[in-house]
Amino acid sequence: MANNNGSNCHLCMQKSDVFKRLNHDELDAVNGCRVTIKYRPGEIIFKQGSPCHDFVCIVSGLAKLYIESECEKRIIIGFAKPVDYIFVPGAFTDKRHHFSAVACEETTACLVNAEVFQNILDNNNAFASAFIKKVSEQAIGMFEQLASLTHKQMPGRIADVLLSLSQKIYNANPFVTSLSRQDLADMSGMTKESAIRILKTFKDDNLIRTDSDTIELLNVPMLETISRNG
Amino acid sequence: MANNNGSNCHLCMQKSDVFKRLNHDELDAVNGCRVTIKYRPGEIIFKQGSPCHDFVCIVSGLAKLYIESECEKRIIIGFAKPVDYIFVPGAFTDKRHHFSAVACEETTACLVNAEVFQNILDNNNAFASAFIKKVSEQAIGMFEQLASLTHKQMPGRIADVLLSLSQKIYNANPFVTSLSRQDLADMSGMTKESAIRILKTFKDDNLIRTDSDTIELLNVPMLETISRNG
């Protein structure tokens, strides 16, 4: 699919703190080399280890970002939702992807040539500053995840996942998700079976309610307590 | 202790990829507001949660960076050695420290006012680019640690710690360390007792040799295999 789908960077610009810093010429440069692609659920946007030629910006839908190790295990390190570009650290070092991105649902993404992006970064200070701020927020998120995964037991980790989905990803309380139990497990560093068991105890204690793809948090304060106590 | 200890930023500049990008005026600005402090082993350089007014650059010695949670547990997320400034993500967001830094041994650090630093970042593109590159490398390191901690069992995690100490921190094979067993445990997300047990099995299998503060890796290929197999 080519970059002629009617959308254009000047529209996205209004939604993204980072792209707001681009001037007209820069936006044109980005727009000019932009390619829009539509992904179906489960399709790979880019894969860990592959060379990274492009910066990816999620325009609609939701993408999960995860690290995979040789042992076939995954850990979801974050999500990208509209309008987020995905911070690809490899773009500044070894030109390889250090994690994979996969569409959770119908997702459209714009790919922008990495050199064009880099070029703007080198010349536009406000853009670089906004970029550093964004990267910093992401680093802080990683710290929290690291602490959650290493210091908390399973109920605390699942509580973290549920709260983060509701408050940071979907921004809704009964929320409809396209994530599988395996995805929830990959977010919280446990097996699918363990995740299911903890969810069941939460349901039995009336902390949450689930109905196919819908999850509702019935007792947020209690979940926060569980998160705090590990 | 004031900034008159004979050292000056023009000396450090030769050693740091990032500070190389500063021009004469910028270096003078940094040098002008710089404060050098000497820390004894175990002393706190800055503490998680405290406001961050300064950027910290380690000039000599070694500092460990760790996150602490309410449950009194710690996880060491990295080290800063000469000449590294410490990337403090909070400086760009909520102006708070999101991890603590503690001197492992006799350590001297230069503190530079965050606004001066920020100012240079906003005006010097090459510096900002080098900064982003540095931050990217750190992010990649965090990914590896996250994967190690969540996907590997204890022997693999200890192998990772030993290899990283030898190859990234001390750059030596028999290396002398000021880290305690608790520190090794905090790096690998386990208890002190567990870390000791794994080290003992490594010693029994002639993979390593320890003598008070000295650790020698006797069979690096085998340790790498253990790291790979988890």
Added chain:
DNA sequence: CGCGAGCTTGACGTTGTTCAACTAGAGTGG
């Protein structure tokens, strides 16, 4: 000599994984 901090070891209990069986729903072809 005695004290204290870090290190070491063993026994035991808990947490979380593995494996295997079973269920439910969605698509597919006859």
Added chain:
DNA sequence: CCACTCTAGTTGAACAACGTCAAGCTCGCG
């Protein structure tokens, strides 16, 4: 419309990994 299959979800029982607790050890230091 009914098997059939395939995938995701669920449950239970056995087992392994890891933490906890308590005791003893070593070594430097006052």
